[in-house]
Amino acid sequence: MRAIVTVIGKDTVGIIAAVCALLSQHQVNVLDISQTVLQEYFTMIMLVDAKDSDLPFADLAELLQKEGEARGLSIRMQREDIFNAMHRI
Amino acid sequence: MPMFNNNEILDTIRMIDQQHLDVRTITMGISLLDCCDEDPKAACGKIYDKIARSAQDLVKTGEDIEREFGIPIVHKRVSVTPMALVAGASDTEDYVPFAQAMDAAAKAVGVNFIGGFSALVQKGMTPADRRLIVAIPQALAQTDLVCASVNVGTTKAGINMDAVALMGRMVKETARRTADRGGFGCAKLVIFCNAVEDNPFMAGAFHGVGEGDRVINVGVSGPGVVHSALQAVKGQSFDVVAETVKKTAFRITRMGQLVAQEASRRLGVPFGIVDLSLAPTPAVGDSVARILEEMGLETCGAHGTTAALALLNDAVKKGGVMASSSVGGLSGAFIPVSEDEGMIAAAQSGVLSLDKLEAMTCVCSVGLDMIAVPGDTPAETIAAIIADEAAVGMVNSKTTAVRLIPAPGKGVGETVEFGGLLGSAPVMPVHPQSSAPFIARGGRIPAPLQSLKN
Numbered sequence: 001m002r003a004i005v006t007v008i009g010k011d012t013v014g015i016i017a018a019v020c021a022l023l024s025q026h027q028v029n030v031l032d033i034s035q036t037v038l039q040e041y042f043t044m045i046m047l048v049d050a051k052d053s054d055l056p057f058a059d060l061a062e063l064l065q066k067e068g069e070a071r072g073l074s075i076r077m078q079r080e081d082i083f084n085a086m087h088r089i
Numbered sequence: 090m091p092m093f094n095n096n097e098i099l100d101t102i103r104m105i106d107q108q109h110l111d112v113r114t115i116t117m118g119i120s121l122l123d124c125c126d127e128d129p130k131a132a133c134g135k136i137y138d139k140i141a142r143s144a145q146d147l148v149k150t151g152e153d154i155e156r157e158f159g160i161p162i163v164h165k166r167v168s169v170t171p172m173a174l175v176a177g178a179s180d181t182e183d184y185v186p187f188a189q190a191m192d193a194a195a196k197a198v199g200v201n202f203i204g205g206f207s208a209l210v211q212k213g214m215t216p217a218d219r220r221l222i223v224a225i226p227q228a229l230a231q232t233d234l235v236c237a238s239v240n241v242g243t244t245k246a247g248i249n250m251d252a253v254a255l256m257g258r259m260v261k262e263t264a265r266r267t268a269d270r271g272g273f274g275c276a277k278l279v280i281f282c283n284a285v286e287d288n289p290f291m292a293g294a295f296h297g298v299g300e301g302d303r304v305i306n307v308g309v310s311g312p313g314v315v316h317s318a319l320q321a322v323k324g325q326s327f328d329v330v331a332e333t334v335k336k337t338a339f340r341i342t343r344m345g346q347l348v349a350q351e352a353s354r355r356l357g358v359p360f361g362i363v364d365l366s367l368a369p370t371p372a373v374g375d376s377v378a379r380i381l382e383e384m385g386l387e388t389c390g391a392h393g394t395t396a397a398l399a400l401l402n403d404a405v406k407k408g409g410v411m412a413s414s415s416v417g418g419l420s421g422a423f424i425p426v427s428e429d430e431g432m433i434a435a436a437q438s439g440v441l442s443l444d445k446l447e448a449m450t451c452v453c454s455v456g457l458d459m460i461a462v463p464g465d466t467p468a469e470t471i472a473a474i475i476a477d478e479a480a481v482g483m484v485n486s487k488t489t490a491v492r493l494i495p496a497p498g499k500g501v502g503e504t505v506e507f508g509g510l511l512g513s514a515p516v517m518p519v520h521p522q523s524s525a526p527f528i529a530r531g532g533r534i535p536a537p538l539q540s541l542k543n
Contacts, residue, residue: 004098034095045095058156076102078159085347086340087097 001050001057002031002080005064009073011042019044019075022067026060027052048077105160108313109375110341112348113368114164115151116289117358118296118304119143121170121205125178132179133190140167140194140203143303148199150355154348162348163310163510167195168294169205177217184221188228188235195234202277204294206237209284212246212533222252225259229274230266236292242282242479244486248534250476256280257472257528261495264464268497271505275494276459280475282482282489287362288418293455293490304361305353306418309345309409310368311337313375315401319383330384331404338365338408346413364418365409366454367401369429371512377401377422378431378441389431390441398422399452419488421454427507427514428459437504437515443474451481456490461505461514464497471495473524476534484537 007019016035023030028050035044053060061077068075104110124135144167151165169191176187188206195203206228208218225237239256242248260275267274279293286297289306296304318337322329345363353360369377378389381397402421410416424446426432435441443460450456456478462471475491482489496505499516506513 004093006098006102008102036095043095043099045098058153061156061159074106076159079157081347082158082160082344083093083098083101085343086101087093 003048003050003057003077004080004083005046005048005075005077007042007044007068007073007075009042009068009071011037011040012071015042015071015073016044018067018071019046019064022064023048026055028060104311104314107374108311108317109370109372110311110314111161111163112307112345113310113366114166114289114308115147115162115348115352116166116168116294116306116308117144117147117356118168118287118300118306118361120296120300120302121175122298125175127178127180129179129181129186132175133186136175136187136190137194140169140191141197144198144200146356150352153355154351158348160344160348164201166200166289166291166294167198167203168289168296169203170298171207171209171295172205173208173215173218173221174298176221177215182220184224185228185231188224188232192232192235200234202234202236202291204236204238204291205296206235207239207295209240210249210252211240211243212249214249214252222255222259225278226262226266226274229263229277236277236279236294238279238281238284238293238295240281240284241475242483244283244483244539245536247536248282248476248479248483250528250534251531253476253479254472254528254531256475257468260471260493261468264495264497271507272464272494272497273507276492276507276511278492280491282479283487285418285488289364290366290368290419292492300361301359303358305349305356305358306361306364307345307349307352308364308366308368308418309341310366311341312367312369312377312380314341315367316374316376316380316383319380327400331400334401334404335408338405339412342409342412360415362415362417363409363413365406365413365416365420366418367405367422369423369425370510371428371430371433373430376429376431377424378429378435382431388438388440389435390445394445395448395452398424398449402453419454423455423458424449424453425459426517427461427512428510433513433515436517443517443519447477447481450478450489451485455488456482458490458492459494459511459514460492461494461496461499461516462519463500463516464495466495466519467523467525469523469525469528470519472528474519476528480534
């Protein structure tokens with residue numbers, strides 16, 4: 001099951017490392033990453049594949065969100081379908 | 090590789106984060122026609138069991154979808170067969186226990202409202218319909234989650250003026266019995282003309298007799314998203330405004346359709362409809378009134394408001410209808426006063442009047458909704474307001490509704506606080522002139538001609 005992970009917040013050292021470590025711990029494969037820093041604000045968008053994840057999708061999303069809160073970031077993991085529905089016919 | 094560009098992804102997140110985009114409700118419709126029993130206790134037992142069994146996974150499924158898709162699903166709700174049809178088989182005069190069974194089942198499954206303590210009396214009233222209607226005030230006072238609705242007219246049958254007169258009294262009585270909560274019971278009571286059978290929105294949801302055993306209906310929302318999209322086309326022509334609303338409505342509805350299909354699949358319950366409604370909340374940035382003002386009106390209620398609303402309502406439908414495989418329910422822009430920050434402000438400033446709201450309901454979904462009027466408003470005046478609104482629906486072949494709160498002990502200029510999504514309602518003036526002899530006539534207003542339209 002493919003998903004989009006977005007990380008938005010103030011840029012600090014080690015954001016990508018932390019998110020990737022968490023994802024790999026749970027067997028989530030990163031397919032693509034893009035990131036930009038705009039006026040100190042960090043935006044990272046990842047396409048991931050969670051089909052082999054050891055956690056149910058909703059729990060994984062919650063784990064990432066908590067990790068984000070601890071770092072003062074907004075981290076979301078959403079199923080790709082919602083972006084498909086809203087932006088593609 | 091990624092099929093979306095970053096802007097599209099961030100757009101969606103902005104809509105959810107900053108513009109209050111949400112799925113307003115997943116509502117499971119449940120038929121209770123198989124719960125009839127001569128023994129009222131047995132019937133109530135069957136009603137409780139069927140609701141509790143059918144909807145046991147509804148809330149959890151909604152929450153799972155919410156977390157996986159990252160889209161808030163504000164309400165999970167249940168609607169049932171109009172209770173007068175079920176309770177009519179039981180040998181009892183007192184229908185309050187049926188509402189209590191609904192309430193207990195709703196609490197057991199964790200939904201926040203259950204609709205269907207209802208009667209359809211557009212042409213005539215069975216003894217069961219009458220018993221249900223007179224039980225409404227007590228039922229709404231003694232339960233927490235039950236919503237009641239009564240259909241008093243249709244385009245094909247006309248308006249049942251005996252029922253209209255009775256409902257005027259029931260609205261007053263409901264307010265009286267819930268006076269300690271500002272007449273809150275009235276927020277759970279809707280009087281319809283042309284009620285629809287698949288409406289997922291409360292307080293008027295019920296599961297029509299033409300529906301299957303169970304069904305999933307979804308109501309989308311998103312006034313904030315439409316408002317924000319219109320801010321980007323300031324000063325441009327109405328052609329641009331209409332196109333912008335359509336495109337936005339399309340996206341919102343696609344999201345609703347996705348959630349509806351997912352909920353239907355996981356629950357093993359057929360998908361019914363997506364209701365394409367713009368449902369406001371009292372939160373700043375989630376208002377239908379502010380969309381109308383964005384089109385160039387100083388305050389909602391100013392001249393031009395009806396035209397602005399007509400465009401909005403039509404464009405929402407045009408955009409949404411292509412995005413869903415099945416559209417139904419009320420589908421349109423809602424204008425509940427107490428639930429819309431911009432409407433509250435417009436009413437408080439005196440610009441938005443009851444008369445203007447009535448005109449607005451000619452071109453939008455649904456009707457005079459969540460409006461507080463003085464507590465001493467006579468029952469006949471309330472009935473006359475219901476009759477006017479039903480006439481609008483009957484002649485225009487559309488659904489109209491009335492949800493008025495005669496705020497106990499309050500007058501014009503005061504405010505009733507309901508809290509949460511029901512918001513706060515400024516008490517609005519009604520015309521003091523009497524309509525009592527008009528309401529006392531009773532009988533039926535005949536169905537209107539459907540040709541020679543002028």
